[in-house]
Amino acid sequence: MQRLERWVSPARLARALGLGESTLKRWIDQGRIPAAKTPGGHRRIRLAEVLHLLQGGGVPQAELAALGLTDRDEVSSRALAAVLGSESPERALTILEGLYAAGVRAAELADRWIAPAMQRVGRGWEAGRITITAEHRATGVMLRALYGLLRAQPVPSARAPDAVVAGLAGDPYLLAPLCVQLVLCESGLRATNFGPDTPATSLCDAITERRPAVVALSVSVPGTSGHDARVALAAACREAGSRLFVGGRGLVPDLLPDLAGAIGCRSLSEMERILRRPARVRTARSA
Numbered sequence: 001m002q003r004l005e006r007w008v009s010p011a012r013l014a015r016a017l018g019l020g021e022s023t024l025k026r027w028i029d030q031g032r033i034p035a036a037k038t039p040g041g042h043r044r045i046r047l048a049e050v051l052h053l054l055q056g057g058g059v060p061q062a063e064l065a066a067l068g069l070t071d072r073d074e075v076s077s078r079a080l081a082a083v084l085g086s087e088s089p090e091r092a093l094t095i096l097e098g099l100y101a102a103g104v105r106a107a108e109l110a111d112r113w114i115a116p117a118m119q120r121v122g123r124g125w126e127a128g129r130i131t132i133t134a135e136h137r138a139t140g141v142m143l144r145a146l147y148g149l150l151r152a153q154p155v156p157s158a159r160a161p162d163a164v165v166a167g168l169a170g171d172p173y174l175l176a177p178l179c180v181q182l183v184l185c186e187s188g189l190r191a192t193n194f195g196p197d198t199p200a201t202s203l204c205d206a207i208t209e210r211r212p213a214v215v216a217l218s219v220s221v222p223g224t225s226g227h228d229a230r231v232a233l234a235a236a237c238r239e240a241g242s243r244l245f246v247g248g249r250g251l252v253p254d255l256l257p258d259l260a261g262a263i264g265c266r267s268l269s270e271m272e273r274i275l276r277r278p279a280r281v282r283t284a285r286s287a
């Protein structure tokens, strides 16, 4: 798997951890935090080490407790949600990049951290603990994190199979299709994300034209696009020989009969496991 080989400056890490820069530099000089020096003599810390710090490897417990991160398991969706709802939600970028740099795959990152943390943010908004502006800011930080991880993916080979991702018209949710795209990229596919609010007819046209190996539909709002549109989408996938994966918060059982031949998944980890298995070649006749 491609890892993020990113280095951060003591200033950035200090900001992310909510510590003083001089404290962090002192710990580096005392050898408590492994760091390298640039040819110009500036200290740099590898992102993988950041995770180690978050796990309690080098930062005094009091500091970690203040962050709500006392040991590895405490790099939890709860801690992430707390950071997202705080005055400095950008610290979530360091946590997510740190987890990814430490080898957590995109599917697990999304299923175990991103979705549950956003769920907590949503509950906080519903209960009046978090303002709508804070919720929007949290979404923005998550978007930045996901675009960053997407940019770090290797360019797919010319022979990589195509995949397309979309949410249907009436569905405004951005994060879920992006998470799906990241998982497909990590699985070696050349994944194009049409994003949310895609008219079903345009998606069908694109499938007919591109004949992608995989089509992934993200459903956050169950009522989107209606029966006929879903039936047409499933037919376009069968005709093109595309494997159609469907998932998302809004994937209620009633939708699946319209999407004949689709593989309904409860999580991205499930989709990733299925993608690892060889595909049966499907045609309009065999479906």
Ligand code: B12
Residues within 6 Å of the ligand: 110, 111, 112, 114, 115, 118, 119, 120, 121, 122, 123, 126, 135, 139, 170, 171, 172, 173, 174, 175, 176, 177, 179, 180, 216, 217, 218, 219, 220, 221, 245, 246, 247, 248, 249, 265, 266, 267, 268, 271
């Ligand atoms: C951010 C957010 C918004 C933002 C979205 C911004 C944007 N452009 O993306 C905005 C402001 C638009 C919004 C609007 C609304 N929202 Co809103 N929103 C959320 C929030 C907090 C996060 C959603 C999110 O992005 N999650 C992160 C993604 C990654 O998680 P996920 O969708 O679950 O995806 C995971 C899986 O489902 C799966 N998956 C997803 N797609 C696919 C596809 C495949 C193929 C596979 C295999 C897997 C898969 O993998 C992902 C990773 O595990 C949720 C809270 C929550 N419970 O999620 C509320 C929430 C969904 N919203 C809610 C509400 C009420 C609304 C509004 C009605 C508010 C209003 N009064 O206007 C509107 C409705 C909009 C609409 N047209 O439907 C409620 C819904 C309640 C309900 N049961 O219907 C929630 C649950 C908040 C709450 N009360 O807790 N919202």
